[in-house]
Structures are given as structure tokens and as C-alpha cells.
Amino acid sequence: MSQSLVLASTSPRRKELLQQIGVAFTQLSIDINEDVALAEEPEQYVLRLAKEKAAAGFGLLSTTEKLTKVILAADTTVVCDGQILAKPESLSHSKEILTKLSGREHIVMSAVGLHSQDKILQKVVTTKVRFRNISDAEIDAYWHSGEPQDKAGSYGIQGLGAVFVESITGSYSNVVGLPLCETAQLLNQFNIAFWQL
């Protein structure tokens, strides 16, 4: 039976990234608790959240939809000195995060999870990002642009935040929220077509 894809995400970035590789999909929104568990490592954390988001999406399907649909979900976090840097809650939180990232390298980790009736598969991808020095005045101005608020690590590489990025090693789409090379490989395993098929 042919399978169709459902993106369980409210992130406009994930929608755009999936569209970029020519995948047909519908979308639903899920809401799960994103608190870090006690002593949880960053990799465990993003994998757990991608899995929980995909399972939450699958749980919203009707019994018949469960037979034909595959849910895709993802989670992205920024990691520096082993510390998980989530979305900023305020200007002072954004300042704390961006001051930590200023003038050095950090890691962006995204996990993608696919969930169908038959199987659940996941993959985590890591990208290194190096920032130039960022001044307090820039952090203030950046906050007031409205860009950092809904983004892990308080920046968007695809937006104004690009001016802070000196270099990146690894997948760019992974930083934006969905590693496309690995996602396409997972989609193959569920017989979901993207542009080349």
C-alpha cells in the first residue's frame, strides 16, 4: 500500500526544507513538553524529542490513516560546552546565550524521526558552527529584530543571524532544522518519493 507523508511540526523552516526537496506532504501541529530530563545528554535529548513528536503526531491519526501515513518530526538544539541552549525566554536569556557563542565554535544537533504503523526510524546529525565576536549592542539590536525568539541558540543562520557565522562544518539544512541528506535517506526506507523518484 502506498504511504503518504505528514509533517508533525509548526516550524515554517521544516516545511520549507521539505518543500525544497520536492516531497508531497500534509502538516499537523503537535505540542509536547520539551524540558530536558535529569542528566540527559544532548544527543539523547534531541533523539527523544524527535521520537516523542513523531509518536504524538501518529497518535493524532485515525485508525485508517495509521495504515497509510508516515509521520515525520524533528528537533533541533544548540550545544556549547556540553550545555543545551534552548530557545531564549527573554532579552537577558538571549544575551546569555549569544555571549556564550560569541567568538567560538558550537554544535547544532538535529534529530529526525519517522513513524509509521510498521516501523520507527531516527537519525541525529551534528554540524559545527563558528561565530565571530558579537557585541552587546548587536545582541540588543538582533533581539529587537524578532528573529531569535523562536530559535534554538537564539539565532537563525538562514536570516539576519548569518552575519555572525564565520564558518560551518557539516550540513547547513541541519542547522536550519532538518538535515535533508539524511531525511531523504530515511524517506527512501518508507518508500516516500522526493524529487529524484
Ligand SMILES: Cc1cn([C@H]2C[C@H](O)[C@@H](COP(=O)(O)OP(=O)(O)OP(=O)(O)O)O2)c(=O)[nH]c1=O
Ligand atoms: C540554530 C537554528 C535554529 N533554528 C530553529 C529550527 C527550529 O525550528 C528551532 C528549534 O526548535 P524545535 O523545538 O526544534 O522546533 P520548533 O519548536 O520550531 O518546531 P516543532 O517542534 O513544531 O517542529 O530553531 C533556525 O531556524 N535556524 C538556526 O540557525
